[in-house]
Amino acid sequence: MSSPRQHDVLVLGGGNAGLSLAGRLVRDGCRDVAVVEPKDVHHYRPLLSYVASGMATLDDLTRPQDDVVPAGVLRYPARVVGLDPQRSVVRLDDGTELGYGDLAVCPGSEVDWDAVPGSEEAMGTPFAATSYLPELAGRTWEMLSSLTSGRAVFALASWQVPCFPVGLKPLFVAADHWRRTGVLGAIDIELVVQASRLVDDPRAERELRAACTEYGVRVRTSTSVVSIDPTDRTARLRTPHGTDTTHYDALFLAPPHRAPRWVSESGLATTGSGGFVAVDPETLQHVTFPRVWGLGDAAAVDAMPSGGALRRQVPVVAANIQARRKGTPMQHYDGYSLAPITTSRRELLLAEFDRDGRPEPIVAFPDLARPRRSLLLFDRYLQPTIYWRRLLQGKVS
Ligand SMILES: Cc1cc2nc3c(=O)[nH]c(=O)nc-3n(C[C@H](O)[C@H](O)[C@H](O)COP(=O)(O)OP(=O)(O)OC[C@H]3O[C@@H](n4cnc5c(N)ncnc54)[C@H](O)[C@@H]3O)c2cc1C
Structure with missing residues (x-):
């Protein structure tokens, strides 16, 4: 041999x-x-x-x-x-x-569909999508932007999900879209988060909670999706108070990973x-x-x-x-980890924290945990160039 x-x-x-x-x-x-x-x-x-x-x-x-x-x-x-x-x-x-x-x-x-029975089948319908797979990311926006009434559920698993708070990006951009097109009042938005907080940075958490209030988002933390019935369009939830069921007309998942x-x-x-x-x-x-x-x-x-x-x-x-x-x-x-989160189509904040949930900003000023137009432009347009030209080439300091 x-x-x-x-x-x-x-x-x-x-x-x-x-x-x-x-x-x-x-x-x-x-x-x-x-x-x-x-x-x-x-x-x-x-x-x-x-x-x-x-x-x-x-x-x-x-x-x-x-x-x-x-x-x-x-x-x-x-x-x-x-x-x-x-x-x-x-x-x-x-x-x-x-x-x-x-x-x-x-x-x-990789996405662990087995962890939530029914989730993979749900992804085969027009009423559920995720940004976590390239083939479903485009469908997410088709689903969200075409919704004009009903209930939109965004469910974010947390443990080992890559950068799970970025699941809030499609939520806030969609809510901004619904507001601008005059249908926000007809859409019931529910956010289901497995973690006890939206993000591990208290300054960013305050801003995100304020954005949720502004768009009328109902937030449920320490709550996870345990199964989905794609025929009835319902998700079964495990909450701190027991189990519950929620109906959806549009379901966004940041699914569990393995x-x-x-x-x-x-x-x-x-x-x-x-x-x-x-x-x-x-x-x-x-x-x-x-x-x-x-x-x-x-x-x-x-x-x-x-x-x-x-x-x-x-x-x-x-x-x-x-x-x-x-x-x-x-x-x-x-x-150290981070999560850049849009709070609208125009603004983004950057949450940075260590493994104990302590804020760990790379710069002391300005406060990047507050939504800014410049941060969104950086994250959407400049950061990809930095990724291709520097980070992937090992030019990380
Ligand atoms: C939708 C989404 C949004 C995100 N947004 C952000 C963000 O805004 N900011 C941020 O900092 N992070 C973000 N992340 C997280 C970030 O992309 C990941 O943390 C990062 O890509 C992890 O890099 P990795 O190399 O560990 O894994 P990957 O980038 O997944 O790379 C793993 C590689 O291993 C290869 N591989 C798999 N199996 C095998 C095998 N058997 N043999 C050989 N090769 C194999 C795969 O083909 C792949 O190329 C996001 C992730 C997702 C999915």
Whole structure:
């Protein structure tokens, strides 16, 4: 049997985390970095919320994968199907086996339709949609913008859902649209949030609650959707006071997510990590296999997954791979994450917080947790350019 081809650092998944890390490692002088990524196109996923709000198209967020892989990084256009961390071997769907000096595991997460029976079937009707899948994001805006009366339910799951508060973007843009077209009074808007707060930043929470009041949104926190009946158009809810049922004419879901199955099958998850890669949430080093690292949406880092969080995680993993090799102290990720949320078609606020729910603004002034026109323009138009040209290339500070 031939021995697996070796790479100094092997990265599983060429999404935001994988390409940013690979680019960073090459910039830091690592000469042999390979990424396994099956998809031939790369999506800048934050723009999906704008597609679902009628403010962007799928073309705006799509680039050919090979155009965005950082220079000096080798890409395997294949899918990981198995991993043996005891032997340090990764198996691809074309039969190739790869070995590694260090391994970064970042295949993201996937929608878990099974967690809410009826949800996948509901997505096949004109009355339900999500921004969390490219093929359904455009349909979200068709559904919301064509509603002129009835009940619109927005349900946001929270644990491990990538940047779940951005599910509020289509809500507020739609409410703004309904107000401008004179139908807001005929639409009953219900917001169902699994978390106890809309967002983990008290300043942003105040602004969002005020926007909800302004549009007449009924907010139910600590409440989750347990099942959906797409025929009756009803969602069954678990609330702090028991179960309840709500009818919908339009249903938006930020659905529960899970890690790819091969992560737990390969022994990278623990009972406490819910199927996600079990790492030390600060050093991002695997709890059992010291040459394995986890970051991004696939890793259990005890913080809300987001692209913003990766701006902190990527430099930590890059530095800690070297620190482990040299036996020097490791860097720590403090759980920083963020959520940019539109409060209308014109304004956006930025919530930033650490894993304990403490505000952690990148700048002290101006207060970015207040809705601003300039922030919306930045998030919609400038940030994608920064993503393609800098963040994906590992130019993260
Ligand atoms: C609708 C939406 C809106 C968002 N809005 C924001 C926002 O406004 N701000 C923000 O900061 N964050 C936002 N996020 C979150 C952000 O996009 C994610 O946190 C980020 O993309 C995570 O990067 P990742 O590399 O961990 O995962 P991904 O970007 O999902 O990349 C994972 C990669 O792994 C690959 N992969 C999967 N399985 C395998 C396999 N078996 N073998 C090899 N490769 C595999 C996939 O093809 C994919 O390319 C949003 C996310 C969504 C879905």
